[in-house]
Amino acid sequence: MPENSAGTLAPPPAAKPKIKPPRRFAGTLYRGREGMWSWVLHRITGIAIYFFLLVHILDTSIVRISPQAYNGVINEYKTPLMGLGELALVIAIGFHALNGLRIILIDFWSVGARHQRLMFVIVILLWIVLVAGFAPRQIMNIILEAQGHGSA
Amino acid sequence: MTTETIPAPRSSYTPPRKRRVNWEKWGWLYMRVSGLFLVVLIFGHLFVNLVSGAGVRAIDFAFVAGKWADPFWMVWDTLMLVLALIHGANGMRTVTNDYAHRPILRKTLLGAILVSTVVLLVLGILVIYTFDPCPSNAIAGTLPAFCKAH
Ligand code: HEM
Numbered sequence A: 001m002p003e004n005s006a007g008t009l010a011p012p013p014a015a016k017p018k019i020k021p022p023r024r025f026a027g028t029l030y031r032g033r034e035g036m037w038s039w040v041l042h043r044i045t046g047i048a049i050y051f052f053l054l055v056h057i058l059d060t061s062i063v064r065i066s067p068q069a070y071n072g073v074i075n076e077y078k079t080p081l082m083g084l085g086e087l088a089l090v091i092a093i094g095f096h097a098l099n100g101l102r103i104i105l106i107d108f109w110s111v112g113a114r115h116q117r118l119m120f121v122i123v124i125l126l127w128i129v130l131v132a133g134f135a136p137r138q139i140m141n142i143i144l145e146a147q148g149h150g151s152a
Numbered sequence B: 001m002t003t004e005t006i007p008a009p010r011s012s013y014t015p016p017r018k019r020r021v022n023w024e025k026w027g028w029l030y031m032r033v034s035g036l037f038l039v040v041l042i043f044g045h046l047f048v049n050l051v052s053g054a055g056v057r058a059i060d061f062a063f064v065a066g067k068w069a070d071p072f073w074m075v076w077d078t079l080m081l082v083l084a085l086i087h088g089a090n091g092m093r094t095v096t097n098d099y100a101h102r103p104i105l106r107k108t109l110l111g112a113i114l115v116s117t118v119v120l121l122v123l124g125i126l127v128i129y130t131f132d133p134c135p136s137n138a139i140a141g142t143l144p145a146f147c148k149a150h
Helices: A033-064 A067-076 A080-108 A113-146 B023-051 B061-068 B071-099 B103-129
Strands: none
Touching (some): A033 A080, A033 B061, B061 B071
């Protein structure tokens, strides 16, 4: 009787659970989809902002050398190329800060992890609003500076 | 038959806990607490320097001197410097630990992060608190209006 020879105390197998496999990989909090891409973006923006901060502390320190030395360096920040760089920086900080708040809510809000996907959508929407508010202003300042209109 | 107690499978051996500071936990918490402060500090900074008035066009020595004539902005900038630099450095430590597998490379990078953080913190704090809004080496037209000597 081969079926019964390896007798165990295990209960007879229950009916197979009826859970349908997802049609495609649904991801977890950190693998695939929003969870992973938000992490990738958070990491890239964090690193970029960090290197900017290193440079920014050094360029600001030039105020201790002389006013003309500082003005010379800061005038570089007013060129069209650097103006676009500042726009990119604000875009990066905007995402990092908003997604940072999402991370904090996932960790400390009791139902945060459950709503992480919705919060990611909100982060992206707020990010678009922020950039849409800042970009025209910055581009206007770049153009005015290029036309020779310094500060009023 | 002998009765023996066999530990349940998969229960791991837990050595007696030593009371040590859990630095990783405090670092984790620091990233979140400093992040909350940085939202206010950085967006305030970006608004005042890049959005209000003439934006980036208005920034020059006199602009900085005007801000640092007010202790409010000295404290603001100090908090932003300290919180952001340590937040960024600790984040870069995490990134380094993730990707730099060779011990020598990893230790070198972590050392570089530590040294640059300390140097830039000291430099930045000195710059804010030893700042002279009316230095004698200024050429004409670069000083804020409140420097009457020129
Ligand atoms: C504006 C407000 C900010 C908020 C709310 C914020 C929030 C956060 C949070 C919650 C983390 C995750 C830490 C973890 O996973 O344990 C993080 C990581 C990080 N942040 Fe920020 N941050 C801010 C500003 C900055 C700034 C100014 C810098 C650069 C100096 C920076 C650089 C980084 C880096 C490099 C990481 C590590 C990324 C990683 O491990 O993948 N952050 N931030």
